Amino acid sequence: MKREIITTSDGSKTIFLPEWNEHYHSKHGAIQEAYHVFIKQGLYHFCHSEPKKSVSILEIGFGTGLNAFITLLEAENLGIYIDYVGIEAFPVEVNEILQLNYPTQLSVEDKTDIFNKIHDVSWDENHVITHNFKLKKQNNDFVNINYFEKFDVIYFDAFGARVQPELWTESVFEIMYKALLKNGVLVTYSAKGSVRRAMQKVGFKVEKCPGPPGKREMLKAMKC
Numbered sequence: 001m002k003r004e005i006i007t008t009s010d011g012s013k014t015i016f017l018p019e020w021n022e023h024y025h026s027k028h029g030a031i032q033e034a035y036h037v038f039i040k041q042g043l044y045h046f047c048h049s050e051p052k053k054s055v056s057i058l059e060i061g062f063g064t065g066l067n068a069f070i071t072l073l074e075a076e077n078l079g080i081y082i083d084y085v086g087i088e089a090f091p092v093e094v095n096e097i098l099q100l101n102y103p104t105q106l107s108v109e110d111k112t113d114i115f116n117k118i119h120d121v122s123w124d125e126n127h128v129i130t131h132n133f134k135l136k137k138q139n140n141d142f143v144n145i146n147y148f149e150k151f152d153v154i155y156f157d158a159f160g161a162r163v164q165p166e167l168w169t170e171s172v173f174e175i176m177y178k179a180l181l182k183n184g185v186l187v188t189y190s191a192k193g194s195v196r197r198a199m200q201k202v203g204f205k206v207e208k209c210p211g212p213p214g215k216r217e218m219l220k221a222m223k224c
Contacts, residue, residue: 005099009213012105015064015096020163024063026189028214031066031105033189036212038067038155039074041220042187046153047078050183054081056150058179060142061157062086065118066102072118072133073108081132085151087142091123143172147179154180156188161195170198173221177202180223191217 004016010029017023026033046055055075059067068086075082097119103112114129121127123139138145142158154176161168168190176186188195191208196219199206204221211218 003096005096010105012066012102013064013100015092020159022159022163025066026212026214029212030064031070031102033212033214034066034070037187037189037218038157039070041209041218042153042155042185043071043074043078045187045220046185047080049185050152052080052152054083055152056083056181057085057153057155058147058151059084059086059155059157060176061155061159062088062091062137063157064092064097064100064102065115066100067155067157068118068135069102069115070106072114072130073106073111075132076130079132081134083134085136085138087138087140087145089139089141091137091139092119094119143167143175145175145179149178149181151179152181152184154184154186156186156190161190161192168192168195168198170201173199173204174202177204177223182223184223186221186223187218189215189218191215191219195219 001019006016008014008027008030010032012030014023014025014030103109103115123137126136129135158167196206199221205224206221208217209220
């Protein structure tokens, strides 16, 4: 499938799939979306409600590595240790990674080598990226994962239900529910009613939250 690198409204790059008319991140701002949905409503929400020195995160849709990179930066700011697992069925190619401008747009050019390391390390193995960030990238379809009460936070960043409705079903959210620890939280950019109902059916307590630029709402789901 053809993929194009485009610039989003906040100046940060993302990947566009013309065949699906789908973007890896919001065209209204890749970095803004990542911070609003996954850091503010996910990581920060959990750290404020469940103060811990070590937080385990599962990302569904590792993609460009933007969410992982920003989480690494925020782990330093928060003084916590992050154990991060990213699931991706179709890894981004090297030539695409080289076109991404996240360290520059985040004003952390001195950490470009860390962003590159996130992509350079091998798949399906644990790697220490920094003293407070461990990463395991899994080249797998996330419907095949089988974790039980392992993660504090899930970043659910799959392609939208418009193009891949099978990724937003009750059976998929049952897998996510089982993977979370008690009091864990799942966040996603989606606010579709069908997604919210699927989450609720498997046991999640679901809240609508204000969305990132370009979206009115998003969903946050808690395992109580």
